Amino acid sequence: MKKFTLIEILVVVAIIGILASLLMPNLSKAREKAISVDCQNRLRQLHIAETMWGLDNDDLMVRVGGTDDPDIGAWPGPLSTYLGYPGDVHGPDISLDLKDTSSNAFRCPKADLSAVRGWEWTRYGYSLYAGDPRRVNPDNPNDRYHPVQRGNVSDPMGAVMFIDSTSHQTRSDQYFRTMDKANLHNGTDRNVMFVDGHVRANVTLQQQIVDPNDPTYFYSWAFETGQ
Numbered sequence: 001m002k003k004f005t006l007i008e009i010l011v012v013v014a015i016i017g018i019l020a021s022l023l024m025p026n027l028s029k030a031r032e033k034a035i036s037v038d039c040q041n042r043l044r045q046l047h048i049a050e051t052m053w054g055l056d057n058d059d060l061m062v063r064v065g066g067t068d069d070p071d072i073g074a075w076p077g078p079l080s081t082y083l084g085y086p087g088d089v090h091g092p093d094i095s096l097d098l099k100d101t102s103s104n105a106f107r108c109p110k111a112d113l114s115a116v117r118g119w120e121w122t123r124y125g126y127s128l129y130a131g132d133p134r135r136v137n138p139d140n141p142n143d144r145y146h147p148v149q150r151g152n153v154s155d156p157m158g159a160v161m162f163i164d165s166t167s168h169q170t171r172s173d174q175y176f177r178t179m180d181k182a183n184l185h186n187g188t189d190r191n192v193m194f195v196d197g198h199v200r201a202n203v204t205l206q207q208q209i210v211d212p213n214d215p216t217y218f219y220s221w222a223f224e225t226g227q
Contacts, residue, residue, distance in 0.1 A: 029186075036185040038109045040201055043162050043193040045105055046124065049082035050075075050161065051150075051197075060147045061130040061161075064169045065090075074168050076106045076121045091121030108164050110183045123183070125165025129221050130195075156196035158217035164190035 053062050065074045073089035083105050085092035091106060098104055099121060100113040107113055111123030130148050153159050164184070181187045189202040 032186050035109050036189075036191065036201060039164065039185065039191050040199045042105055042108065043124070043191055043199055044197070045083060046079065046162055047193050047197050049079040052082045053078055054150055059150050061150055062126075063147060064126055064128055064130075074119065074121070075126045076168070090119040108183070110164070110185060112183065120168055122168050123165060125163045125167055125169055127159070127161050127221070128169050129159075130161060150195065153195050155217045155221075157194055157198065159195040159221045160192055161195045162193040164192075 050062055054060055062075050062078050065077070074091065076091035077087065077089045080092045081087040083092070085094060085105075087093060092104065094103065096118070100107065102109070104113070104121060106122035106124060108123045113121070113123060116123070150156075166183075184190055185202060188204050192200045192203050194200065
């Protein structure tokens with residue numbers, strides 16, 4: 001029986017090392033892709049829940065909410081029952097130790113929720129334009145909360161509903177700048193859900209920054225200046 005020499009063993013080890021070095025980046029990319037797909041699926045679930053809530057509420061879009069006032073909940077609260085959770089004012093009525101786990105459908109799989117406020121169950125931002133309680137009815141200045149009806153959104157394909165964010169609400173590209181790279185897909189990208197239900201994956205900061213002198217529909221919607 002032929003014995004392997006030390007040189008032959010070292011050659012085999014070197015080859016294995018080279019193959020491992022070639023495979024590791026691909027494995028890392030595959031893992032990031034899987035996490036991104038999981039995130040997109042969660043966004044679709046949120047969109048379905050928000051749509052079902054709207055069907056039960058005159059086709060309105062749910063308000064953003066989110067204050068320390070126990071009577072004013074954040075948007076995950078009204079949507080929780082549509083995702084199969086016991087309802088709570090701010091989010092799913094489940095144990096706090098499950099907030100930062102996959103059991104929480106409101107959690108982007110890249111986001112760390114361990115340090116967020118107790119009532120905040122999500123790191124998805126919901127459009128302030130769709131549900132800002134400070135939005136004024138243009139026909140009645142005394143109406144401080146004038147929610148958007150889904151059917152009145154002029155460009156649902158361009159109107160952002162949910163986005164990976166540092167806050168439960170979103171209104172501009174500022175959250176791209178403050179989001180920690182560790183919480184972004186591939187360190188640079190995030191997923192965006194639009195009112196019509198399509199997800200735009202792997203959107204970069206550069207793709208979202210807009211020129212205020214040449215606003216896009218995304219810009220006008222996000223900044224509450226047009227329906």
